[in-house]
Amino acid sequence: MTRSLSPSPLGGAPLPARAGLVQPVAAVLTDRLDDVAVAEVASRIALARRVPLLLTAVMPPHLRGSDLGPAAAPVRAVLARVMPKIGPLHVGYIPEVFHLPAQGGSRLTAAKDLLALASRHRVPEVVASRRGPEGLDALALIEAAALRGGPYVHAVSPASWTSLRRPSSPSHPRCPERRPFSNE
Template identity: 70%
Template sequence: MTALLSRPRRDRTPRLARAGLVQPVAAVLTDRIDDLAVAEAAARLALARRVPVLLIAVMPPDIRRQGDGPFPAPVRAVLARVMPKIGPNITGHIPEVFHLPAGPCSRLAAAGELLTLAARHRAPDVVAARSGPEGLDAFTLIEAAALRGGQFVHTIAPAAWTPLRSPSP
């Protein structure tokens, strides 16, 4: 029997994480301006633990897989917006899509479904923005996690707005 030789990767491209017994850090991306802060915080946690980042792109219920690859164009756009910022800093990433429930649904039910998706990937930590779509803000996720006895939810505050300064004449 011959031993398999392991060769280190020389390029800096982000790589998909292997599904195994790793416990990734989940980042809830809701196609808002806070996504960069959420992804960066999740990448910092994941890098400290040497685990991949689970990037959960939240999509409306009417966006489904069309035939243009594994993910539809809106999902690829959300992921492409955050990958340049966190790509070099992470040990791997797992892309995932969460579709908001169609029809009337309680806010805790939507949050519980998202936490179930994160639990399927064995993610003990979920990073979410303080403001988000109805039922998927960090406070609703914290409430749903407390009811379920599940994951720890990290809250990320939106970045403070600063006006652009023009050069003084």
Template identity: 75%
Template sequence: MTRLLSHPVRDHGHRPARAGLVQPIAAVLTDRIDDVAVAEAAARMALVRRVPLLLIAVMPPHVGRSPLGPAACPSVRAVLARVMPKVGPHAIGCIPEVFHLPAGNGSRLAAAKQLLALAGRHRAPDVVASRRGPHGLDAHALIEAAALRGGPFVHAIAPAAWVPLRSPST
């Protein structure tokens, strides 16, 4: 019996991803102490999946945009420099990106939707954020915005517990 031409053959086997369609893991960096825990969790996920890390630095609206790229601004470099010692040893690629908070008093989810749209432009299926963050950019607001827009999966990271410094014993 011959196969009809109107019915295409569907191969349900595993297909490797196309090289141009890399889906990085996004980490939301809000210039807080929690950024290190967020970046470490995102780096572990990216290492397991063998994809780069999208580092989204959240900046206030008054911080200027640089025509040379996101990593050219000194405040963005300061945010990235805080997490790079923890991300660098994993030897994964990093894509720096800047998200400027919207000016004015928008709705609680406006900034979250815009940040998720930025992650969507990079085709990031997962976004890692801190449970505490600036208004509208904490993990709970991002989860709610992702549910409303059908966006990426948001992972909430708890801040690291405070451990007092110990002086060397003599």
């Protein structure tokens, strides 16, 4: 029996898969307030699966250009909105840019194109907001995934709006009555 020249660091166990075979969880970021909720749900799924995030920044069709890649200022602005929430979780991420198609296509054109981008990254799960640009809301992505046999799509509802201040009416039992300032 001959001994292997390169011993396995795991003591005979199979080596981990190459980084190119990782199946990230995709988060569709459409430059809206819902992006934070989408990124939080996607990061929880990615943590459970121990895979990175594919942060897909959706750009309007008029911002096309060869210099508009993941390091461009508009893309960084979209990603900066979600980084404070997913950064402390220490989840790896892959930035990606998706350009909305020009007007004139079918209702599901954008959804099919986005799912094609996700399949190039071997994404098994996509997280999107229920409200989004036409063709990129979660319901359109679910329909396109069903027609295409694509990844599982999670629909995230936007966070409900709550007031940051308590009502200041004197009839409220917890709010003391406000009195004007005086020097007396």
